[in-house]
Amino acid sequence: MDQYRPPLRDIKLVLEHIAGIDEIITYPGFEHVDEETISGALDEAGRFMAEVIAPTNRVGDTIGSRFADGSVTTPDEYKKAWSQYVDAGWNAVTGPLEYGGHGFPETVGFAVSEMFVTANLAFSLNAMLTGSAITLLRDHGSDDLRDLYLEKLVTAQWTGTMVLTEPQAGSDLGAVRSRAALNDDGSYRLNGSKIFITWGDHDLADNIIHLVLARLPDAPPGTKGISLFLVPKFLLDDGGGVGERNSIQTVSIEHKLGIHGSPTCVLSFEDATGYLIGEPHQGMRYMFSMMNQARREVGLEGLGIAERSYQLALSYAQERHQGRAVGTAKTETSPIVDHPDVRRMLMTMKAYIEAGRALLYDTAAAAEHSHRHPDEAAREDAAGRVALLTPVAKAWCTDVGVAMTSVGIQVHGGMGFIEETGAAQHYRDSRITPIYEGTNGIQAVDLVLRKLPMGNGTVIGSYLDEIAALDAELAAGSDERLLAIRAQLSESLDHLRQATSWLLDRDDPNDVLGGATPYLDLFGTVAGGYYLARLALAALANRADSWLDAKVDTAGFYATNILPRSAGLLAAATSGATTLFAIDTADMDAR
């Protein structure tokens, strides 16, 4: 049975030792928050996600959201769960106090998000997109727009969408063609066809607030000519309530590999009424301002599904008996978790999940520091850290998510291929995460082309130095298990340094672009080892607690089995573009 048990101990451990939540709550604006409140809120959130949201995961997959007669219908279980979600105030955890939010740190909201995406990814996307809309409106919307829409979005009575993609404009949003023209009353009329609009239509909320990219008549070509508009499904009446229907058609929804509960819509805007957000032609800049947040959250989706897959696989491996492990009596059979190869699969999942969680929460905490730290230099440092780590957190954790859900199937043997088991849904659902919110290839290009050169290499340099500084702590530890961790981390860090220097020194941009993906994997792999080593050091404070002490063994497993991948990744990252382009496409294609 695919139950979800929120990993609250792991989340709290990472909040304390990686995210530095104790420092965050000292920042101005968090006077009403303390560690006890946070801990209690997380327990409550965990209970809600496990008891109310997680049971809707399977019906969302089998029945899914459906399209008929121009509108989308969600499963009944979704409607009930969404209304409980809104009523309980879970959407408002981090929202501004003045707009109905609870004003908790984003890092705490991140932990709530982890449990939400793990409980039901497809369902949680509605809230995630709403969160992006809130950020854009809060940061760039006029006071009028904020007063009309923000509280309803913060509470999730209304939901938000991101309306970006067009058939010819996917990774390259500069190719957007949708048009917007000024009306006499200061509003705009929008025309155009948009695809891949997540939760672009549904029956969970009274209104849907679309944030739409379109071009004004005088727009320059490319990304510098795109403006951002707020276009509600229903126009507001004079009292700010839901009024007449806007001219937006839901044309169809996609039949997808996974996340069947999340309707992916084709929307047609036909003289739809919208309102400009911020300045003309600044739409892409605004989008980028909230993109780091969205990318971290997608990374979290990769982690969350891997966690869910791990829980399912581990419980199956403890229940399923087959064959005899070494040393088992002839009359007995063993749970498959006792077979070394199955144990390897589960340890691999566990180690990657804990490494990814630490990387993600460190990135989220850096974002919080970058917004809230009282010291400006510290805020700038943190902003650099966020910029650097975000593509890694997004791409590495989603690649890991896909790989681990595949392992989760494998642990089940033949049962893993049967849909009723639930492992297959995780595998299907997770596959979207390396694609959306900027493909992982785009993340890798962002990392090597824009992020490594930041501050003339000082941002990456200080991160690598931070990893190097752990060496002294590992050397000082008395536990002999730290020896192997220290030695491998040092060697793998050297591989990361070599690859970094090689990329920074390269003149041919194709050499850099060609090495981007293995470099990002190398970065994530080494960072993962670093975070697990930090957790191991933290765990050593209390060896009597076997759960905590297991963090040292998890770091040890990662160091001996996963970190050594760095050698091969260094080679691939620095292999250059020559071998990539040596073969003509015609010869690649000839059968």
Added chain:
Amino acid sequence: MDQYRPPLRDIKLVLEHIAGIDEIITYPGFEHVDEETISGALDEAGRFMAEVIAPTNRVGDTIGSRFADGSVTTPDEYKKAWSQYVDAGWNAVTGPLEYGGHGFPETVGFAVSEMFVTANLAFSLNAMLTGSAITLLRDHGSDDLRDLYLEKLVTAQWTGTMVLTEPQAGSDLGAVRSRAALNDDGSYRLNGSKIFITWGDHDLADNIIHLVLARLPDAPPGTKGISLFLVPKFLLDDGGGVGERNSIQTVSIEHKLGIHGSPTCVLSFEDATGYLIGEPHQGMRYMFSMMNQARREVGLEGLGIAERSYQLALSYAQERHQGRAVGTAKTETSPIVDHPDVRRMLMTMKAYIEAGRALLYDTAAAAEHSHRHPDEAAREDAAGRVALLTPVAKAWCTDVGVAMTSVGIQVHGGMGFIEETGAAQHYRDSRITPIYEGTNGIQAVDLVLRKLPMGNGTVIGSYLDEIAALDAELAAGSDERLLAIRAQLSESLDHLRQATSWLLDRDDPNDVLGGATPYLDLFGTVAGGYYLARLALAALANRADSWLDAKVDTAGFYATNILPRSAGLLAAATSGATTLFAIDTADMDAR
């Protein structure tokens, strides 16, 4: 559009330079076969698979085989294609001449199989299982049984199944409980419930011949007490035609992640009439005798779907324009195949596919040598080679298949997640291949526990020496591209040698079992580099042919980007069981 173009040039290249088809056809029994006939037959088979079978792939996925009122109905397109398949004689390519077959070498049949599984995996399984039944019946059945059933199976007028698994007996077939008891007339009555029976029921053939594992009343426990029975869906009338229905119920079919066209049945035998094959209690031995063949064919499935996924991704990457590659004019957009990161994905697919194909065909050819070589010592050497390579060919090629179909999705970006594109079906279909016919974990255990110690390590030793011997040929080549290939192959071979010695020297079986999976990956990775280097050397004979010359570049890409993984795999393979079992399962499970 997901068309299939049979890779005939690649197949013929590997048959010539890796499988040594010119030697095979000199063996007794192949007097009626020559290279021209083979080449023509492959061209015809390719045409048939592309034009008749491949177009049924999608309908098999969307409609699938369905169960109602106790029987399975296949899509109409399947019925039409199957009857063309039978009529054209494609099932009989390798069948014995005396039973209606064409008596071609198994290695040629293997090439036909590649194109069949690639055209429609789910559909091809019906023929594959029939092939296993033919082998078992030919090698172990009585003359009476052979005369009654073999020709109908060879032509595929009737089909065959393997009825092994029970709920408590999956990887551990020793736990089989189904019973068989002798009737007065020398036949047996079988009782038991069986699951995961591929093509266990359908409407494509007049009869289905089940090969069933069950226990006789006096059977010893475990694998030594299992007998093999032939149990037809319809009993035969006096003329050998289809008579009355046997007492076998189709209880249900599974809802699976992929291969929807292949009905996976639960069968109930209720005093069903069957006939003993061979001797009592020898069922597992017979099964193992045909298992190498089946495992190679599953490896081929991994390869085939990767090939199909590659063709689809490459054609999309050539058509889809997005952004501008380095050096492209500002007014243009580039096909995404020109972006280095996309090119890396496609080159990775291409290199793995060509490496896997060579490994598979070498294994298939070794099987043919082991059966047909005129010299007994050569037959024995070849048999050792087959035993060694089979688990690698099965597991490595199917793991690669899953990984590459995931890359195939990624190349498509958002479109990859949409089912209509077709990339997602390959991803779903391929996921069964690391599971069935012995999970890949079982393959790895077989490799390290049973295969490495064969002949006191001389079988693996001679394979490693063969790889080492290529070094001199690479050194003698004048093409400078061979330098990098030679250097990396030498280093990676050393990694494989180290891991092999470590495993052979280990006393604790858990150390060996724990390293099994990374060792198998290391083995496959190095073997892949070896075969690509051989193909590169063969290609250098004709540098004017750019398609052929590209083999050198493919080997170069593999050597610089994939082979270096060997360092990390060596570390994992030799990491021992201590870190694997350091954490108590309760602490792995505590959330």
